Amino acid sequence: MAQPLSRVERRKQETRREILDTALACFGERGYHATGISDIAKRVGIAQGTFYLYFQSKHDIAEQVLDDLMARLSAALTELPPEAPATLSDYRAQAGRITDTLTRVFSDDPRAARFLLLQAAAIDDEMAERVLGFYDSAAALQSSYLQHGVDAGYFRADLDVEAAARAVNGMLLAAAMYQLRDPAPDAFERLTRTVREIIYHGLAGETSRHDARDGA
Structure with a gap:
C-alpha cells in the first residue's frame, strides 16, 4: 500500500x-515564443530560480503539457477494443x-486543446x-476499428481503411478546432455526431445501410 504523501511533497506537487x-495560460495569451520563464514565475509568485527546481526549461513544460494531453486522448481512443463491435x-x-x-478531454482543459491544435507544432521541428x-x-x-468493420461485413469490402482513418480523424480534429471558436456545450457533440x-x-456496406435505416 502506497504511503500518503507528506505535506511538503503535496506542496511540491x-x-x-x-x-x-500558468505556463499554459501564458502560452494561450502571449504565444509560446513571446512567453518568458520570468513571465511564468512572476504570475505564479515564485523566484525564477525556483522555476528550475521543477522544470529544466520552457520547452520542458511544453513537452509535458503535450505528453499529458496526448496520454488523455490516447486513453479515450483505446478505452474500448477495436474488435468489440x-x-x-x-x-x-x-x-x-x-x-x-x-x-470531456477537450472540454475539461480547452487551453491544452488549443495548445495541441494550434501552437505545439509551431514551436520547433521536434x-x-x-x-x-x-x-x-x-x-x-x-x-x-475500420478494418474490423470491413472484416465483420458492416463496412464496405473495398474500403481503403488507411485513407478513411485519416479522413475520419481529420474531421474530428477539425471539429475540435471549431470548438475553440464555439465552446458551447453541444457544439462539439453536434459536429462529431x-x-x-x-x-x-x-462507409457502410449495403446490408448495413438497410439495417441502419431499419433501426437495427
Whole structure:
C-alpha cells in the first residue's frame, strides 16, 4: 500500500501543477515564443530560480503539457477494443462513447486543446514531429476499428481503411478546432455526431445501410 504523501511533497506537487497551468495560460495569451520563464514565475509568485527546481526549461513544460494531453486522448481512443463491435449498430454505440470521452478531454482543459491544435507544432521541428507522430498513432488505431468493420461485413469490402482513418480523424480534429471558436456545450457533440453519420452512411456496406435505416 502506497504511503500518503507528506505535506511538503503535496506542496511540491501543487506548485508544479500551478507552474504548468500558468505556463499554459501564458502560452494561450502571449504565444509560446513571446512567453518568458520570468513571465511564468512572476504570475505564479515564485523566484525564477525556483522555476528550475521543477522544470529544466520552457520547452520542458511544453513537452509535458503535450505528453499529458496526448496520454488523455490516447486513453479515450483505446478505452474500448477495436474488435468489440459486431454490427454497425454496435459500432455506432461504441463511437458515441469514445466521442463522449474525447469531448470531456477537450472540454475539461480547452487551453491544452488549443495548445495541441494550434501552437505545439509551431514551436520547433521536434515538437512538430511529436504532434504528427500522435496523429499517425491515432490514424493507425482508427484503421484497426475500420478494418474490423470491413472484416465483420458492416463496412464496405473495398474500403481503403488507411485513407478513411485519416479522413475520419481529420474531421474530428477539425471539429475540435471549431470548438475553440464555439465552446458551447453541444457544439462539439453536434459536429462529431455529423461526422459519425457521414461514416455510417458513407462507409457502410449495403446490408448495413438497410439495417441502419431499419433501426437495427
